[in-house]
Amino acid sequence: MKNNVNDFLKQLNKEQHDAVVHNDGPVMVIAGAGSGKTRVLTYRIAYLLSKGVDPFNILALTFTNKAAREMKDRVINLIGDGEARNVWMGTFHSVFAKILRIEGHLLGYPSNYTIYDSTDSKRLIRNIISDMNLDNKLYSRSFVANRISMAKSSLISTTDYANDPDIQSADESSQKPLIKDIYTSYQARLRRADAMDFDDLLFNTYMLFSGFPKALYSYQQKFKYILVDEYQDTNHAQYLIIKKLAANNEFICVVGDDAQSIYGFRGANISNILNFKSDYPDFSLFKLEQNYRSTKTIVNAANKVITYNKDQIKKTVWTDNHSGDLIGTIKAKSDNEEGRLVAESIFEKKMNKQLTNNMFTVLYRTNAQSRSIEEALRQKNIPYRIYGGLSFYSRKEIKDLLSYFRLVINQNDEDALLRIINVPPKGIGKTTIEKVVVAADLHGVNMWEIISNPLNFGVDINSGTQAKLRNFCIMIRSFIVENKTKDAFEIAVHIANSSGLLKSLRDEDTPEGVSRVENIEELLNGMKEFTEKAIEKSDGDLSIKKTLNEFMEDVALLTDADNDDDDKDKVSLMTIHASKGLEFPHVFIVGLEENLFPSIQSISTRSELEEERRLFYVALTRAMETVTLSHAETRYRWGNFTFTEPSRFLDEIDDSLIDRPKPVMFNTSQKSSPSISNLSNHGNFKKRNLKPLTISGVNSSADSSNTNNLQEGMSVEHANFGRGKVVAVEGNGPNKKATVFFDSVGNKNLLLRFAKLKIIS
DNA sequence: AATCGGAAGGTTTTT
């Protein structure tokens, strides 16, 4: 043990301390923002271990991988690596996925079942809708997917769904009575593919524990001590699983804050907090109300905002910290200007107060808003990192390669099969695939069986096509054989090459192709790291190299935010949802406009509006020192710009805490200078050429616009003119100019300050 | 069977 127990307990305040050492029965901790919630959880784990509890008996559940990793790190800090490693800490989904790998056979799943992410399951739903010849405008994929997901997370099976009169009449009145059949067929197809979607991980865990008392009992014995983070975000399925696991020992500790419940849209149910009382009548309640994170101004502003919500648990968050600055505001003419003003403000603060980039974050409601901010930061040469957005793992080329891996591990994975059977092109076209699909349905077998032996199933194809299918199967089988002896990295490289995937992308010879190859290389590098890290850890042991199977077990549950290379000094950009649990000295919340934040979909019902307000509350309480709220008067939406109204949330901040823009007198001549000149930039609206995304924003800033070292003879790329060669460089500092010869337009004289040149070589 | 172009549709939020 690294520290003496009493030493680390001294670092807690009274309430935190009591919550940590309370050792008798169920515990609920209601923790205001910034009050040391994670601290209580980690210290509690450390405390249990110090009392001699076996780490193997502790289960700690979080919602994001990031939160899980942070918790693990902090526990390791407290008590050292050895014991902490054996505590089960992870997201609900990853922990349950692990359990299902072991116990899934009881439900008829092999241990190598595939996890479908939401893209995969939407593809499958799309296929089913078109197979059923339904109007795919009426039966929109996302609507159906949502409906099914809601059902599953409430543990409503396909039969329950079809037999529930309320559900049926709801579907009938929305003109979609056949959702029940789509749901049934969807589950059947997942089964046939030995696949589970995200909701199945919860649904099946519940089925396992309710249908197999022996299995339940053994996990109850294993997980004697259960801790749950962000309890307010649990959905019905998660709630019941925890309840079952805890039923024997009732040594359960849940931590949450009803004011930060922001996942209602995916079935999270605040009443789980309220029900805790009735589930565990002898529970102890602790309230953490002292905020250690933020200034008085921020705490008071957030408190005031949340009072506009009717439904909430009473608590008084307060702080001893200094008052700090007033909340700042930015009012911009357009979303582009908003980006510019935010970037300028970051730049100024940085200079005036000697701050670093990583002290800043820009938060927004929707991922799409990142673009104008990105552009502005890039122009100001401020490095940034985007969390979330289009996930690295959802890029086409990555999905394709991963699909090869998936098929090697599980040949029943039909989504993977369909994705790659003709990628790169192998002459297996639509007609053939259609025949295979039909035969699979007809015989009730998996598509892999059909293509392995088309003649057995009477599939009518010519010998040329037969040979092509045979070659495909032979290739996959050879990968399967190789996979038995190679580690994850070796087999991955082998597949990337032998499948022809890398070659076909290289042959494209386009900038997109190059960036796709880079992405694949990035994935392979990550796999190399994964493989080698495992070797390091197992020092002494006989070659415990990580296998492809092990890699693939994790990958479906990973998101971009999990690539933690953020030791760099960068401004963070993310959605408010993604920011939960994090803190930053200086926070910008952008796009505070009606219909955007609060979102247009949520302003019609009280509960949804209140969730938006909690979201705003979460955003405000991320900040330690300053908050700046910004909105734009016009914003691009679907190609043309629309006028917007300031968000109601702006008005809900107490006047004494915010620095509102002074109302401008009507004086046409004076008003002109900044605003009109900005509007005259109209042409800029059209030039929104998005740079190809680099992986998680790495090097998005530094080398793309750092033209300080530009030299004669270099190859460069310009957003509009394409590639060119530097003919001459002259001038210094801000007036540095270059003459560049572009293939498209010939010689151009460019002021480097403005032209965003990218150095190629 | 592959490729290209036009049309249509889509923005909440995440595991």
Next chain:
DNA sequence: CCTTCCGATT
């Protein structure tokens, strides 16, 4: 605006 899907063309 951007991505994805479908059909027509080669």
